[in-house]
Amino acid sequence: MIPTILEGVRAFGLAILQAVLMLTLAPLLKTLIKMMKARLQNRQGPPLLQGYYDLAKLFRKEAVRSETASWVFVAGPRVYFAAAVSATALIPVLISAAPLEVAGGILLLVGTLALGRFALATAALDTGSAFGGMGSSRDMTIAALAEPALMLGLFTSALAAGTLNLGALVRHALAQGVTFHPSDVLAFAGLFIIVIAETGRVPVDNPATHLELTMIHEAMLLEYSGPDLALVEWASAVKELLYLTLLVDLFMPFGMATGTAPLALVVSLLAWAFKVFVLAIAVTATESMNAKLRLFRVPELVSISLGLAFLALTIRFL
Amino acid sequence: MNAFLLMDVGVPAAVVIRLVAVAVTLVLARRVTASRYVALGGSILASILTVAVAISVLIGGSSADGLLFRHSASGIALSYSVTPLSAWFLMVLGLIAIPTAIYSMAYFAHSVAPARTAFVGSAFNVMLGAVELVFTASDVIMFLFAWELMTLATATLVATEHEQRTSRRAAYLYLVMSHVGTGCLLGGFLVLSAAAGSASFPSMLAGNVLHGLTRDGVFLLFFLGFAVKAGIVPFHVWLPEAHPAAPSSVSALMSSVLITAGVYGLFRVCAFGLGVPALGWGLTLSALGTVSAIMGVLYALTQTDLKRLLAYSTIENAGIMALGLGASMLAMTDSHPALATLAAAASLAHVLNHAVFKGLLFLGAGSVVMGTGTRQLEQFGGLLRRMPWTGLFFLVGSMSIAGLPLLNGFISEWLTFQALLLGFHTTPGFSRLNYPLSGALLALTSALAAACFVKVFGISFLALPRSPAAAEAHESPRAMLAPQAFLAASCVGLGLFPGVVLNGLSSVLASLPGLQPSSLMSWGGLEMASPSQFDHVIPAMFGMALLGGLLAAGLLSTRTRFAIRREPTWGCGGELSARTEYTASAFSKPLVMVFQAIYRPTRQVETLAQVSPYFTQEVRYRSEMEPTFERYVYGPLLRAVLGVANGMKVLQAGSLHAYIGYVLALAVGLMLLVWWRG
Numbered sequence: 001m002i003p004t005i006l007e008g009v010r011a012f013g014l015a016i017l018q019a020v021l022m023l024t025l026a027p028l029l030k031t032l033i034k035m036m037k038a039r040l041q042n043r044q045g046p047p048l049l050q051g052y053y054d055l056a057k058l059f060r061k062e063a064v065r066s067e068t069a070s071w072v073f074v075a076g077p078r079v080y081f082a083a084a085v086s087a088t089a090l091i092p093v094l095i096s097a098a099p100l101e102v103a104g105g106i107l108l109l110v111g112t113l114a115l116g117r118f119a120l121a122t123a124a125l126d127t128g129s130a131f132g133g134m135g136s137s138r139d140m141t142i143a144a145l146a147e148p149a150l151m152l153g154l155f156t157s158a159l160a161a162g163t164l165n166l167g168a169l170v171r172h173a174l175a176q177g178v179t180f181h182p183s184d185v186l187a188f189a190g191l192f193i194i195v196i197a198e199t200g201r202v203p204v205d206n207p208a209t210h211l212e213l214t215m216i217h218e219a220m221l222l223e224y225s226g227p228d229l230a231l232v233e234w235a236s237a238v239k240e241l242l243y244l245t246l247l248v249d250l251f252m253p254f255g256m257a258t259g260t261a262p263l264a265l266v267v268s269l270l271a272w273a274f275k276v277f278v279l280a281i282a283v284t285a286t287e288s289m290n291a292k293l294r295l296f297r298v299p300e301l302v303s304i305s306l307g308l309a310f311l312a313l314t315i316r317f318l
Numbered sequence: 319m320n321a322f323l324l325m326d327v328g329v330p331a332a333v334v335i336r337l338v339a340v341a342v343t344l345v346l347a348r349r350v351t352a353s354r355y356v357a358l359g360g361s362i363l364a365s366i367l368t369v370a371v372a373i374s375v376l377i378g379g380s381s382a383d384g385l386l387f388r389h390s391a392s393g394i395a396l397s398y399s400v401t402p403l404s405a406w407f408l409m410v411l412g413l414i415a416i417p418t419a420i421y422s423m424a425y426f427a428h429s430v431a432p433a434r435t436a437f438v439g440s441a442f443n444v445m446l447g448a449v450e451l452v453f454t455a456s457d458v459i460m461f462l463f464a465w466e467l468m469t470l471a472t473a474t475l476v477a478t479e480h481e482q483r484t485s486r487r488a489a490y491l492y493l494v495m496s497h498v499g500t501g502c503l504l505g506g507f508l509v510l511s512a513a514a515g516s517a518s519f520p521s522m523l524a525g526n527v528l529h530g531l532t533r534d535g536v537f538l539l540f541f542l543g544f545a546v547k548a549g550i551v552p553f554h555v556w557l558p559e560a561h562p563a564a565p566s567s568v569s570a571l572m573s574s575v576l577i578t579a580g581v582y583g584l585f586r587v588c589a590f591g592l593g594v595p596a597l598g599w600g601l602t603l604s605a606l607g608t609v610s611a612i613m614g615v616l617y618a619l620t621q622t623d624l625k626r627l628l629a630y631s632t633i634e635n636a637g638i639m640a641l642g643l644g645a646s647m648l649a650m651t652d653s654h655p656a657l658a659t660l661a662a663a664a665s666l667a668h669v670l671n672h673a674v675f676k677g678l679l680f681l682g683a684g685s686v687v688m689g690t691g692t693r694q695l696e697q698f699g700g701l702l703r704r705m706p707w708t709g710l711f712f713l714v715g716s717m718s719i720a721g722l723p724l725l726n727g728f729i730s731e732w733l734t735f736q737a738l739l740l741g742f743h744t745t746p747g748f749s750r751l752n753y754p755l756s757g758a759l760l761a762l763t764s765a766l767a768a769a770c771f772v773k774v775f776g777i778s779f780l781a782l783p784r785s786p787a788a789a790e791a792h793e794s795p796r797a798m799l800a801p802q803a804f805l806a807a808s809c810v811g812l813g814l815f816p817g818v819v820l821n822g823l824s825s826v827l828a829s830l831p832g833l834q835p836s837s838l839m840s841w842g843g844l845e846m847a848s849p850s851q852f853d854h855v856i857p858a859m860f861g862m863a864l865l866g867g868l869l870a871a872g873l874l875s876t877r878t879r880f881a882i883r884r885e886p887t888w889g890c891g892g893e894l895s896a897r898t899e900y901t902a903s904a905f906s907k908p909l910v911m912v913f914q915a916i917y918r919p920t921r922q923v924e925t926l927a928q929v930s931p932y933f934t935q936e937v938r939y940r941s942e943m944e945p946t947f948e949r950y951v952y953g954p955l956l957r958a959v960l961g962v963a964n965g966m967k968v969l970q971a972g973s974l975h976a977y978i979g980y981v982l983a984l985a986v987g988l989m990l991l992v993w994w995r996g
Contacts, residue, residue, distance in 0.1 A: 111721065
């Protein structure tokens, strides 16, 4: 059903609020993971607000662009940012409904993230340096391999709930109460590996390196500076928060508010923050306890994820 | 014009216009410009007529029948019938043929030798006319005549530059494979018409004519015949040779329209003309469709010839159409009309969407080839500065084929996913796992297609030119840009208003036996929804959200204290030139290495030294990737056939006595046979 004007305005208003929430908290998540990693390495790590300081600094700086770059180079970070921000409107965060859930579900979400990646990868080829081409090539390879595993993992939850719409999926899970199915563990493990791959964390990619041999995502960002770089960094952080929220929605949505009562929203916010924090600890542990894989070992890791998702599907439905 | 008059005379009028155009073109062959305008103008006029007929049939929902030709003395009557299914394919044909003809007016002037223009123009008309007759044929003779004419016209267009060995070989391969396919079709039609007692389609394809093993055998014959034309693996080997050899606007038509002739046959005969499909039929079609999709995109990734890459991508999309149709046939076997309708709608929607974006990409490729003078991706680079409009339209086409949201590729991909996931719910038991796995493989193909087209667009249009040809490229004239603009606008329009496509399909689906369009999806102009609220998408609404995101990005990044500074790219302390850029082969190398088991590349490195092995003078590198089916299927097949032919050479010893002896032996043998039987 196409919504009426009033419903549409309300939906967009909620979408804007949710986007602002995600944009505000995303740098905090990134810095939190950095700080925890540092503490595990017996260092002190950055202050928790460092992410915000970095973004503010970058927005104030001058943008230097290559002479060979065209409008595609300028459009890349902006489309990437727009894709990440508009994707946040498709997932439920605090209430058991996504603001724009009538506009699309899982397929549109995956498609939007693919749109952002397409834009960034294409723009990376625009400067004429080999780093951009290298990052673009490696990132598209890993994305191509991760996509079937991501889809299969998402399909498992979707088919169990009978809908591809994330809001309806969460409502179905909440209505069923606290249930546990053994396939959930396998599906979670499979999807966690994909989240690591898509957000560019060790063991797939090292987010802190700028060495030619080791960078994948960073290679695509190498030529950006000033506001362009700020937009891309912010969008990457939002994507990370989005993926972790997606895991929360699919596997542990309990505590989410079912209405817009203020008390329920506060409880929901605290529950969500806690769950994302636990997942951040899991990401930190994975990063700290594993070495980065060689590029041609990543397909093996992704196929493990595919196998886990397939097993989850089989166990659940047969 | 009165609607009834249009439906009555539309198709014959189009045929007459094309014949007149061909005749006048050939008469005016010496006057190049005049013959070009007559040929293409006539084609445009005829296409407009057929599109008008097609749209009125789609809106009205009932077929338009009529007589094309009757010879009262011998009783030969050639009739035509525009069923809703035919109308859909005719509409797709016209939608691509009109922009392509406008494009060709300028393209033929620059890229086809003047002496050949009249010939190419008339072959263009003959090919399009033949395809229109294939779609509207309602009896066997008309169908086979039009099919054969289509093959011959296409072959002559493929062989336009016949002084080049590759063109000759491509045309020959295309002719041989098409004729094998047509032979299978002929066999199938013979059995079918013998069983039905009539040669007209309504009685032959009623579905209750054949049973049991005969029916399976006839399905196999028809499948072979139509799969060759549609480019389904393993019958696709002619496609990557033939499509690049033809002039680019003709390649656009071949990829968008001639492939659909095979798909039309699969729909009309194999899926909906032989009765309820058997289990094996749907499985064959889905399995081969999936294999085509994956093999097509994998080989597209490795190509460095732009048009060959697009040809392999056509194989991928033909596979997706076959996958949708196969899922529909499986659903009909299991008596699930809702699922069958959804899958058939996905396949037909992909026919339209593929025609639009592939047509756009081929026309863009034609502009690029004309502007630079070469087809090799490794020679391009920086074309966005020299050809800004072509680049923009090619970007829209690339994003469509990658299945990105807000464009039309996403729409048919979404529909196919819905069909596969709904199939999971309606199928009990172990075989239901096929569906999510097919979904995962479909996701893999679309992600690989995205990687492929990032490569194509990025390497061709961005960064520095890699050769003098690219550095001096020139933009195409406006007559060539306007059709591309129209097709790009169609990609965006169809992506934002998907309901229009589905509304158009409703009369087609209603006319096919065993389908139930009313049980299905709600389809306002802006939205699509699948049954039981499984999924729901409104691209336009999401487009507004994306615009909001772009606005936010713009607002955040405009208030800078400093102006933007332009500096040369850092070349690691050395000179930055086109040599340091990434190449197309380098871009796809990681994927080649991951999928090594399928590609089986061979590599040979030779170092030559004169004085001492430590002072190398020359390094020779040779890398080869022979496509799987050519190496493991067609190679051995060809060698077996040639081996048998060689073995039979002994019979032709050249001795007259031997030949007389053969005749005598045959005569004696026949007499014995007759005596024994009698």
